[in-house]
Amino acid sequence: MDRTPVFKHKYGPPLPDYYYGTEDDDFYNLIIYEEENEIKDYLNREYVNLYIIQTYHGVLRLQLDEPPYYNFTQHEVMDPSNDDHEYIMFLQVKAGDVCERIDDHMEQTDHSKCVIY
DSSP states (O other): OOOEEEEEETTSOOOOGGGTOOSSOOOEEEEEESSHHHHHHHHHHSOOSEEEEEOTTSOEEEEEOSTTTTSTTOOEEOOTTTOOHHHHHHHHHOHHHHHHHHHHHHTSSOOGGGOOO
């Protein structure tokens, strides 16, 4: 299984401990970014199915890089109290659940809390 990219904003708050991993556990590929274009450049170079973006304000966005979700604006906001390491591992193998979550979230009209900047 590929490592899940987690784009951590350079000035964002610390992520939950399990994102940092250990020498034996490298489930996540932690990528520090400052500008949104750095994320897009990475995604243009590397194919990834599922990835996570920490916004400037610390919100975690769950995103897919599969049709029709490769539209960079398609996302879902993660709930830190429920979306733990085990759930993210589950999502790696069951994309249908991610698609449903993204569709439900995108139907909302206010996305001000999940803007990347």
